[in-house]
Amino acid sequence: MDARSDATSPLRTDTLVARGTEPLLFDLAAGDRVRIVDPEGRQPGLLLVSGEIEAEGLTPADEAEAAAARAALAARGTDVSKLKGFRLFSDDAEPGASIALEAASAAVCALVPAGAQMAPDEQTPPTELLVEIESAAPAKGVAPAPLAEPKLDLRIDAATASAYRVKAGDYIQIIDVDGRQCSDFLAFDAAALERGDETGIDPTVTRTLMATANPAPGLHSKYFDARLTPLVEIVRDTVGRHDAFLLACNSKYYEDMGYPGHDNCTDNFNRALKPYGIAPKAGWPAINFFYNTTVNADDSISMDEPWSRPGDYVLLRALTDLVCASSSCTDDIDPANGWAPTDIHVRVYDASETFSRGIAHRMTPDAAPRLTRETGFHPRTSALTRKFSEYRGFWLADCYSDNGPIEEYWACRERAAIMDLSPLRKFEVIGPDAEALMQLAVTRNMKKLAINQVVYTAMCYEHGGMIDDGTVFRIGQDNFRWICGEDYCGVHLRELAAKHNLKVWVKTATDQLHNVGVQGPRSREILHAITVTPPAEPTVSELKWFRFTVGRLAGVPVVVSRTGYTGELGYEVFCHPSRAVEVWDAIMAAGEPHGIKPLGLLALDMVRIEAGLAFAGYEFCDQTDPFEAGIGFAVPKEKADAYVGSEALARRRETPSKKLVGLEIASNDAIGHGDCVHVGRAQIGVVTSATRSPILGKSIALARLDVTYANLGEHVEIGKLDGQQKRIKATVVAFPHYDPTKSRVRTEADPA
Template sequence: MDAPFPADPARTTRLVARGGEALVFGLGAGDRCRVSDPEGRQPGLLFVEDGALTGTGLAPLDDRDIAEAAAARAALAARGIDVSRLAGFRLFPDDAAPGATVAFEAVSPATFALVPTGAAMAPDEQTPPTDLKIEIESLQPSGGEAPAPLAEPKLDLRIKAATASAYRVKAGDYIQIIDVDGRQCSDFLAFDAAALERGKEFGLDPTVTRTLMGTANPGPGLHSKYFDARMTPLVEIVRDTVGRHDAFLLACSAKYYEDMGYPGHDNCTDNFNRALKPFDIEPRAGWPAINFFYNTFVGPDDSIGMDEPWSRPGDYVLLRALTDLVCASSSCADDIDVANAWAPTDIHVRVYDASENFSKGLAHRMTPDAEPRLTRESGFHPRTSALTRKFVEYRGFWLADCYSDEGPIAEYWACRERAAIMDLSPLRKFEVLGPDAEDLLQLAVTRNMKKLAVGQVVYTAMCYEHGGMIDDGTVFRLGEHNFRWICGDDYCGVHLRKLAAEHGLKAWVKTATDQLHNVAVQGPRSREILAAITVTPAHQPTLNELKWFRFTVGRIAGAPVVISRTGYTGELGYEVWCHPDQAPAVWDAIMAAGEPHGIAPLGLKALDMVRIEAGLAFAGYEFCDQTDPFEAGIGFAVPKEKADPYVGSEALKRRRETPSKKLVGLDVTGNEHIGHGDCVHVGRAQIGVVTSATKSPILGKTIALARLDVTYAELGTEVEIGKLDGQQKRIPAVVVGFPHYDPQKTRVRAEAAPEAAAKAPAASPDAVSSMEPRGAETRA
């Protein structure tokens, strides 16, 4: 990583230009700018008024840059800039190494446009446009500037440090509360304005809100509201770029500072009392408030603690008024502890008209220092959102929890008996290519990449040096030097690029998540459905010829697709990969072909049931960085002999020889709810933990996966699942093998008709390709 510009005395600003999108930014005279290509092989086009900059590594435009140049010029023209006077430059060659940089300096104040070039990527290509990073060193000191407004504001209000202000908001309008310099708490109050005119005070009520929402901090989405004592919603959360706030306690009060030995200290409660006085609102000794950006938490001993806020400069919360409101916001006055990082700073409030249309989302960061990305919609969202309003945020995307017509149980049976389709676009996709691509993956994952044939897929683990897991996922081999790594964690791309740099490997790892969205089509009828609509070239396998853990290239409804025979359900199934722009057409074609077969959409609740029955690992449940593949139940993905060393190989060898824990199945007695994290006991001693559990519809009983001490991991061992404190209530269970459902994987391997496959004898392990897993499939 390049050394950053010095932070003092200059001000440093960091921006990201998204792949294929124009970013407009300004520089003052003397400002220095550095543009970096973190993933490599990503040219950029830079446009600025002629003569406004000087620098190195700036090449003239060529004929291939005409289309991208037009987009950048249009973005600048929209800002009122005379594009006829623009000079254009090309940044980075086509084969730029990861981390390549270009630096320049502004000779005079100017507006710039930067476009990371690239068009939409076909699913069998490996050319995703990726991000470029901008770092600006300005000699102008920071003036506590708020970020650019989201739209034209109706109210633009600066709340100075350690003060509070009141303001009116009309029903439907949006309220943006911005932490200008970061790590600064802001308390928020809201009152029903019409009730105030009648002499009635109905403000935010923490007890009602917690009770109705079931959480301390409502998040963006349908269930995101704050209520008053009448159970009337006053505001809803639309966006949140922090995700960590107070548990809705009191705003700081005079008593807090008096008890700490600071009588007369400014406090939010007294500031609110003064600000609300013109509205005839009775003063209080302590105001129950939404404490935005305030990092308080409940400890394991039930005590409430606090630490520095998580918010960074420019972070914000966007709310929407659900009725006419009188609101009040503060900049918290606390300068005697970590609540505001010891130094109160300004808060900025903007109000936008109800006619604006802001997307809902939480901020997702790939790494702690990454730019936040708000929750986004997959290419299939126009179709799934027409079928349900029950969405949850999953790894930066909105996914359906279940569908409105019948619910998760019916969706489950559709998958087991007929066919189901589910949006799994949040899977992270990385294109790994270059002459050393195979060597890089051989170093990074547990399986032997040298045995992987073109057109084949393999399930594998990626580990740290100590043997703990980073993630699991699948590797697709697209060519001799071309691979695709599909997993769940963004950090895998960072890890792979770091390994390539450390070992001097000529390989690029390009992020393709936003260019490659996917649905899984799973169930006994899935082959019939997809075979009827998939057209493949003569040199590619047809859908009927496609073997387990292989992929083919073709078209559905004219849209280019890659189809892999993989899944996460324990059923015969496929995953269909396409560009997001083509996703609605692909969805429509699959649903139309599947209608005679009883296909149904499937959400995350039903998916969790089928994957637990099939014994499939899930990140944060069956594995984490403290868990090795053996403890996660995927030891089959770690071959005893691999020609080349890989990250964690020595640790995994030791762990294989001296295991301490093992993943097992549990059959649970009775119908009590069992959940992730429940303790497992033999006598008084805790000997393990439940990782996942569900009430299995097809088996008619509660089943679980659990990580137990090897002493008690033998089949038939009787254990107890602890409730309450783990001692006062016990639920009997017995250790069994897993998967609980179709343990020999006859259904996913089925080459005959599904009914015949279900009755076929179990396949001999010797008949299974050495690259095919014996206990898991692609994970979501």
Template sequence: MNVRVGAVPLRRTSLVLRGGEVAVFDLAEGDLCRVVDAEGRQRGLLFARDMSVLHGVPPRDDKPSDDEVAAARDALGHHDADMGDLCGLSLFPADAEPGATVVFRAQSRSTVAVIAPGARMAPDQQTPPTDLRIEIETAGPSSGIAPPPLAMLKLDQRILAGTASAFRVSAGDYIQIIDVDGKQCSDFLAFDAAALAEGREFGLDPTVTRTLMGTANPGPGLHSKYFDARMTPLVEIVRDTVGRHDAFLLACSAKYYEDMGYPGHDNCTDNFNRALKPFGVAPRAGWPAINFFYNTFVQADDTIAMDEPWSRPGDYVLLRALTDLVCATSSCADDIDTANAWNPTDIHVRLYDKAETFSKGIAHRMTPDAEPRLTRETGFHPRTAALTRSFVDYRGFWLPDCFSDEGPIAEYWACRERAAVMDLSALRKFEVIGPDAEDLMQLAVTRDIKKLAVGQVVYTAMCYAHGGMIDDGTVFRLGQHNFRWVCGEDYCGIHLRELAAERGFKAWVKTSTDQLHNIAVQGPRSRAILATLLVTPAHHPTLIELKWFRFTVGKISGIPVIVSRTGYTGELGYEVWCHPAQAPALWDAVMAAGAGDGIAPLGLKALDMLRIEAGLAFGGYDFSDQTDPFEAGIGFVVPKDKADPYIGAGALARRRANPMHKLVGLDVVGNEPVGSGDCVHLGRAQIGVVTSATRSPILGKTIALARLDVACAAVCTAVEIGKLDGHQKRLAAQVGAFPHFDPQKTRVRADASHDERGRSPPDSISESLEPRGAGIRA
């Protein structure tokens, strides 16, 4: 490799342009820009005042429409760009391959706009607008520029490396603390300003906060507040793009550096003392602070260790002041260990007025280098939010944990006895299309996709080559070369695209999660409720005709939908899929139709009871990349007679012949709680681990799913669940039936011609595709 001495290193900036949106950015002279269509078949439009200064842009005949030009002109106008005679062109052909890239270089300074156009996708279509990735390479060192402000600014202040600053914040205003260059710790203090004016110091108290919140560090959502010693909340977390902080150590102090052999070293405590002196705050030898972007942790032996911060350039925490405050923020001065990656850099502080509105969210990244995406609301959120404030971040979406009316037990019984509706929009959806789509899915999943008929759904596993699971999910066949993969893991899309590229398949994998949201309508009255609503074309099955693991197309109250006879509760039930923009109207229609049948909303807590009783696997609990389908209790998704090779086939054949562990049901003696991760013992030896557990309302006892050594997995085997260190406290349990409730799936199979609780005749479907003991996972 040749290295040019004295070469200026390149800086790379990346941004993601969401499908249907516009991005505006500046290019300096010499900057190189790449626009990448990672998923393929996504039209991209480039606009600039003078296209001749962008060297390398390919000429294309298809031109932007008048509406697209107007959208670009509007975006550039908001960017204060001199629009002049706006020029535009198309970057990609309509059938662009995944990974298609256009590269151009700016010959002089230019402001450009890129549009990823796209319209709403109907549920039976497979044309979602998808993301474009924009990468800019520029020479020269980092300018240390903070990302654009979130709203109109009240304060815009740089905290230089190794310094601290204090400032006032009014009640209700927002505080944004930004790590400009990444991997830089920032300590934060806040004091009640009114008390401080009276000579009393009431600042943030990490011990009180942890006690009241029940978490090591608060985060966006229910457990978001930081308290003082009076148990009065001072600030709350609104957004957090890092999710890794600590509040159980002091800000660095003179003593820390003296003990390390660096007397006189700059430190956050002394910097705070100087910054807070004008506000009448007494100095301290060490300040208990919120340590944002700091990566310290408690190890298994109870010692505290540290590593580089997780934060990346531009990461931030957004807080809201709950009373008038005096605040102080530092850029940590530590350059003697990994705390700031050995190189202290700047922190940036911004204040926004209380009149601004910011969504709450935690950043999620599909891969380590992906753009952070904040927790978002589903299309049904306007309706669920009117019924509860108890939401949790579930895979990047706010989903209700339970509802305020009666709580999870009542929600559970509504599903078992009547009907319940739940928001499952966080499921990931991928449209797999193209002449080789069937070959790609046949290779990627364990089931025999060639046996799947149009209008049919199959539950299956997607595995790595070593047999460990990537995810489970369902495959919908919409046409001869058209499939929809519904799962819980974003990485599935990347995996499918990588497989297609490796094998040279002519297939596209398009992300449709944000174009397709869904509710599940479950329970013995679900068929009767939906039958009054769904209107289907003559050539599609009616709801009454719809068999288990089939889907149909139609309308509910004029809203285009797909309805599948699938679920995650062990009850007769359906999932209804629509565009997010029409989700509130769909919710209203279903709830109105089910009012006479006692339909109720259902949250994640009740869903967990239902799915554990039914023995349904849950990613991250009952399976992982270290678990094969047999060990996850879904060995039925691995056929012995699949003729075509698929990823993991060899490893799964070996694992089938030589099983090590088995997922079983445990009946727990007594009423003490059992949790995921609790060890399971036979005498002194640990023989397995609890994967999921709940108190079963219908069985009246605590039950658990556990992965045990096959030698100890026989029904009626007496075991013990270890608490504390696994030895000091044991709970008696016994291996029981799996699943615990309705093992023959009589309820979910209920035929329309039978009582809805009775056993129906088997569907006329190939036994190799028949799901036994499984449903679509949430």
């Protein structure tokens, strides 16, 4: 749920999100005006109200439809005996359809986007409804609802500081109430204080132990004192932008700026900590939550307004008994607090509470934040490793404890491997103009795509820079599924449809379709043994390259496509996340005689670089076109219909300036993304991805070079240190480095 305030308006406008099938509870005051929006279209909703509302054209809901919303309100303690229920939106509502309401009296409401679990061969995902509430209530100073029953509920007024005790295991929530307000945080070992030993958070120790000694915006997972003892760990962060290396503001800063006597956080801390016997300091090392600091290329430090929105927070967990102090930063002479300090709110929750770990992911800058989620396969992957990374809003395993990335790599190359690919974004594109929209949006020719066929393609901006790459599944004559990595693709497709007046719906299905890749020489045998397809559909063994089939895997409805990201024969299996554990178990059981292993992100990076496969943010971004990303094959010359970026891509094809090439590196020095590539003194390119290839026995890389030096056999140097003091020799080679003819992913029946 996201609440944002418009500080320029006399009214407060809050935007709340009701996610598919999940009840959203909210309160209305008399006179509040409400607008409920169906942003993607075709999403009926159910609204239950315990009060009087005024609206036109609402259809009463029956009791069965309203059960989920009724149960949610009852659990909150609302009297459900006099609830009024209404149905919102039709099954064919246009994207952006809205309904306006006004509360005639105070009311408690529950909104549920209607729908059920979507089978993998269906295109009916329940999607979001937005609730925009315009209220005359004060726009500022309202903290979001607690995450649980708080042990401490502390308001820190603007430009002040407070100290408080926290028990080991308890959770500390630091909330930016109105947005764009910094809060410095101190923590001391309480037991050590009682012994007269003052030990607090030490930034240098923390950076060293967390292996990020150079300052950078963001948070460490743990914070240590000078004894190397961990004091707190980060559990949640809804902002992602903080300063964890500078001092809290102090009198010297303001004196140097020409404001002697200005309130400052250090003096406020000194006063707040005095009762605990903590000696005053001229400047306190602190975690500067929400402070937006930038370390520039010359190592100078600059700042701008914080990224935090109203209600954003950081959740920490105390690792020992602590004395803590939090401030609302006093700075009103620069952008640090949006030029106007506001309140900070602190809540402490008991150690017995359970909170998921996560980092907020926003689809677009104004979208509601979503904390990192677990995929449907997480119950199985988390039992095999604790090494997870946040990837596009989901937790994915880096590697598995019993194997490690090298063994996982060889399993994929020689036998079979299973990998969780659920964070891939899935969009259902349906309606009579679905083909026209996809023809307009991507570089490949959708008119040539047969039903049950898949094609890899690029999606570009008008200037030719890439939005994303992905695969299009043609499910029917007017039915497509776009699978990619970028949430914004859905917004882009809906905007295109509206601009060109196309009758088509683009529905987000990411939370209804989770998937694993089953890759390697034995993958066909494994899946064939446990997958049954209808008589009219191809079996797994009959499935050709870039085709898909529907069926049941060990009784679970699935879609199986012959696609992958490894350069090996392989498949992807899509199912509803509620059945993901069954799918995982069945594949692992069938694969055990074949030596199947789970594969994490580290091994996946090795195989995809060897196979020359592009990765967003590495081989391409909005400043690179498909040719520069090494996927020019996805931009056919013969596509007659214009599409977004087609004119720019035609120009770029004729006059390329950069080209993606393979590099063989003449040493085992570590090479990484972003390393500069030189000929003589001049930089002529950049490494996009690099790895040490187990099967080739050498270090290899993908690099984007000036076309002058992109010829096979060209000798270049990779710069380290400052790019000039140390050079590593490399040679331009063709890519893919491994299996360049793609013979390993083909069979005798596949076209050459």
